Amino acid sequence: MSRRILVVCHEGRPDAVAAADNLSAALQANGIDTIRDGSAEGVELAIVLGGDGTILRAAEVARRHDVPLLGVNLGHVGFLAEAEEEALPDVVDRVVARDYLVEERMTLDITITRPDGTVERDWAINEAAVEKGARARMVEATIGVDGRGLSTFGCDGIVLATPTGSTAYAFSGGGPIVWPDVDALLVVPVAAHALFARPLVVGPNSVLEVEVLPYEEKHAVVWCDGxxxxxxxxxxxxxxxxxxxxxRLARMSQLPFSGRLVAKFRLPVQGWRGVRERA
Structure with missing residues (x-):
């Protein structure tokens, strides 16, 4: 049976389309069939060319069929990506040889119960962000964990995140960075008007709740992975x-998460174990 790989790119970017064309040609030259931006059913891997937004879009397709994603960064930070564009030849070689590992990343199941009784469900790999529906108004909300209320305040938003999402919106909102192999959930209030509105890290089996209070008919929205x-x-x-x-994310590098942080955020580490910055 022939091998099949899904290739996903940002079709609106000529550089991404060109990279996807080259990647597909290289894989086909090695006897691997490629599918472009289609269904992930029956494929062994999805290779994504672009930034984190493109990878999140591909995750919506791949997750349905339990297919691992391998991201190649063509964007800015590309925190979910495994390789940079210049490493594409090595990506092809490693994929052909099946020389990669697969790790699982926690996701969120999100349920919204509205006052009219309607229920809507969704999911996220990074975060569910509760935000104000009107720019001039705050969200008036109560947060709770495991069936107990913790605090009530007005805010611009509340980010409920996974460890994977701790380096995304939650990080921008002042939340902690959590290593992806830590089983935990995060609650990060954004611009909250309250004394007790600190970021929280809770256990993986906890249930997080946000109640949008019925004051002045204020409206909120929930963004799933933006x-x-x-x-x-x-x-x-x-x-x-x-x-x-x-x-599921495919990994080719054994670089620890600390190394990924340094590389992606370009963190200064001069002086670590005596290493000095060279002129």
Missing amino acids: RRMLDAPAGSRIRVCRGAQPV
């Missing part, structure tokens, strides 16, 4: 827990 928006009118309850189905 890609899918769900309405959360005043009186809604947002429930977030560990997802039943993870996302």
Whole structure:
């Protein structure tokens, strides 16, 4: 049976399309069939060319069929990507040889129960972000963990994140960086008007809740990975827990997560173990 690989790129970017063409040609030259931006059914791997946004889009397709993703960064930070564009020849060689590992990343299952009784469900690999529906207004909300309320405040938003998402929106909101092999969930209030509105890190089996208070008919929305928006009118309850189905990421490098942080964020490490910055 022939091998099949899904190639996903940002079709609106000529450089990404050209890279996908070259990658597909190289894989086909090694006897591997490629599919471009289609279904992940029956493929062994999805190779994604682009930034984190393109990888998140591909995750929506690959997760349905439990297919691992291998990201090649054509964007800026590309934190979810495994390789940079200049490493594409090595990516081809490693994929042909099946020389890669697959790790699972926690996801979130999100349930919104609205005051009219309607229920909507979604998922995320990075975060569910509860945000104000109108620019001039705050979100008035109560947060709770495991069935107990913790605090009520007005804010610009509340980020409910996985460890993978700790370096995304949660990080921008002042949350901690959590290593991806740590089983945990994060709650990060954004611009909250309250004394007790610190970021929280809770266990993986905890249930997080946000209730949008029915004050002044204030409206909120929930963004799942910044890609899918769900309405959360005043009186809604947002429930977030560990997802039943993870996302699988293909890894070629044994670089520890600390090394990835340094490389992606270009962190200064001069002086570590006596190493000095060279002129």
